[in-house]
Amino acid sequence: MNCDPFTFDMECKELNEQYRKNQTFDEIKSHHYILSFDPKDVSENGLTGERSQQLGLEYARKNFPGHQALVCTHTDGNNKSGNIHVHIVINSLRKHDVERQDFMERPCDSRAGYKHHLTKDYLTYLKQDVMDLCRREQLHQVDLLSPAEKKMTDREYYARRRGQKKMDELNQKMTAGGITPRKTKFETQKYFLRNAIDEAAASARSQEEFQKQLSDNYHISLKISRGRFSYLHPERGKYITGRNLGTHYKKEYLLSVFKENTKSRSDIPSDFSAFIFIKSDLRLGRDLQTCVKAQESPAYARRVKLTNLQQMAKTVAYIQEHGYESEEALADAFSQAQAQTSDMRKALRSTEKKLKEVNQQIHYTGQYLANKSVYKQYLASRNKKQFRQEHGAEIALYEAARKFLKDSAGGGKLPSIKLLKEEKAKLTELKNRQYETYQNLRGYEKELKTVKTNVEIILGKGQDRQEPERETSRS
The missing domain is CATH 1.10.287 (Helix Hairpins)
Known part of the structure; x- marks a missing residue:
């Protein structure tokens, strides 16, 4: 966009020199955005690499007007996950004057020679536009605007990748030596905490029970400070707040889980077995006026009368x-x-x-x-x-x-x-x-x-x- 894709780097350098911008090492020279589609969009919604490329170009023209941009699509996802990625790389310096858009906060954000200005509100707008695009195309879409239930930072993501790579190499050597590896999946400390909290919260009915389960089963310490939950990994010296783990690990959410657990248990009434019925020896009396056999046999009628007297006495009692x-x-x-x-x-x-x-x-x-x-x-x-x-x-x-x-x-x-x-x-x-x-x-x-x-x-x-x-x- 606004350049030849094969000479993108040279054209960006020429524009930077023209405006005398991006000349020092510490200046931000480009911005990289990734549109990551759900793997299920390929099998369920017929999304192709070609269509994804068109959507990426449409998104870039709408949201980064006037910038030199390189839009590339690959269909193998990350680590062969199968999802389609569209990479949008823009020069941080705008090449052409454009009509000012609603998402542009400053007058210079539409003029050539000025740099891409990413603010919190602008990023929120970009996320909303991705969601609208996927909704229009009837593709799967997560809520990008709400805080993540399980928050994973880039630092944790890459630490997990590096750890998994080292573990795979070590396990390969162990397997070659005839030793069966004890673990095959690398866990960061935050990953361990999330799993442990999920397990404990699934059955806990109170904060005290939850804290006891974490301590007894996982050796995790729970601290409540300023109305917030923080967790201490057994091999760590500093607490990690629930907010850094995700919304499902904060105090408010977990208290609601405990309440639901208590409610589900209370669905089993405690007085069910309290209603104990001890059957008496009371029997149904016979009506002589409607009993044909008693009318035909005086002896049988006498036995019925005697039985009736016994049952009536028991009924009165x-x-x-x-x-x-x-x-x-x-x-x-x-x-x-x-x-x-x-x-x-x-x-x-x-x-x-x-x-x-x-x-x-x-x-x-x-x-x-x-x-x-x-x-x-x-x-x-x-x-x-x-x-x-x-x-x-x-x-x-x-x-x-x-x-x-x-x-x-x-x-x-x-x-x-x-x-x-x-x-x-x-x-x-x-x-x-x-x-x-x-x-x-x-x-x-x-x-x-x-x-x-x-x-x-x-x-x-x-x-x-x-x-x-x-x-x-x-x-």
């Missing part, structure tokens, strides 16, 4: 013991028992449904992880058609699992296997306790129904109640 002072009070207790049983049945079914969904997520997450490496090889392969023919089953399983998990997450972050298994354990415990409570409530409801029926027989309402039932059964 039951009513007195439980304090039912009227027939209406007994009816209210029975209605309440019916409602409680119905509510518990619904809760049990809801938990069973959630458990089924979690089991599906665990299944598809395992399927996703098992075939992820093959899919990465597919993205990096030159002959994708041939690779898909050779590994069609693995790719199909990966894509099916990815679609299911993506739909389940609703655009959010996919949960880890560990968190899913913890959720499964909680739901299984909840289901077992709900089932126990449901059985107790159901037994209690049946017993009250027996008492209610016996009372109706005692009061001579049995015939009125049972006659319609016989008519219904005949219909």
Whole structure:
């Protein structure tokens, strides 16, 4: 842009000499911007290197007008990650006068001979424009304006790369000598802290429990100063603030996680097993007026009368013991028992449904992880058609699992296997306790129904109640 790409460096030098700028060693002579597209844009949205180059040129013309710019695109990403990168390198000195734009803060920002002036507001505008560009093209896009959940600086990124390279070289020598390496993945101190905090926060229900888990399991010290969390790595002498690790490691976010953990535990009512139903030997009385066998056999009728007297005596004792002072009070207790049983049945079914969904997520997450490496090889392969023919089953399983998990997450972050298994354990415990409570409530409801029926027989309402039932059964 505004230069020949093959003589970009010479043309920049000539312009610098013309305006007598960028002549000393410590002056900023160029600015380098990178548009990094999601690897999934290639497979899911059909993004190509050619289209990415066009988008990069469009972005450069709009946001760096008047500058000499070199726009280059490569499709192998960083470390063969498979994502497309568009590199935009501009001369810090503007070559042409341009019409002043809204994002230009000073009058000279549109004039030739003046340098590129990057401010915080300008950088925010550039990030927003990238997001708008990706949204327009229906590409994947993260929120560049919000603070990162897991903050990784350039210094940490390159330290991790150097550490991984050294570890790979050392492990290669160990493997050649017949020794199996103990670790294959290099971890920076911040990476170790993030993983440990994630693990502890997944189950902690309070700040004290969280602090204890960090200390006991990872030898990490937690300090609260000025309302902020700071963490001390076991091999470090200086604390690292939660803000430097990312928004998910700050006090406000973690306290909300603890609250959610407490809420999820409280979803398992502590009084489920407290409703213990001890079944009595109370039996349902027989109505002689509707009992055909009793009407045909006087001996059987006498036995029924004797049994009824025993059950009626037990019914009266039951009513007195439980304090039912009227027939209406007994009816209210029975209605309440019916409602409680119905509510518990619904809760049990809801938990069973959630458990089924979690089991599906665990299944598809395992399927996703098992075939992820093959899919990465597919993205990096030159002959994708041939690779898909050779590994069609693995790719199909990966894509099916990815679609299911993506739909389940609703655009959010996919949960880890560990968190899913913890959720499964909680739901299984909840289901077992709900089932126990449901059985107790159901037994209690049946017993009250027996008492209610016996009372109706005692009061001579049995015939009125049972006659319609016989008519219904005949219909």
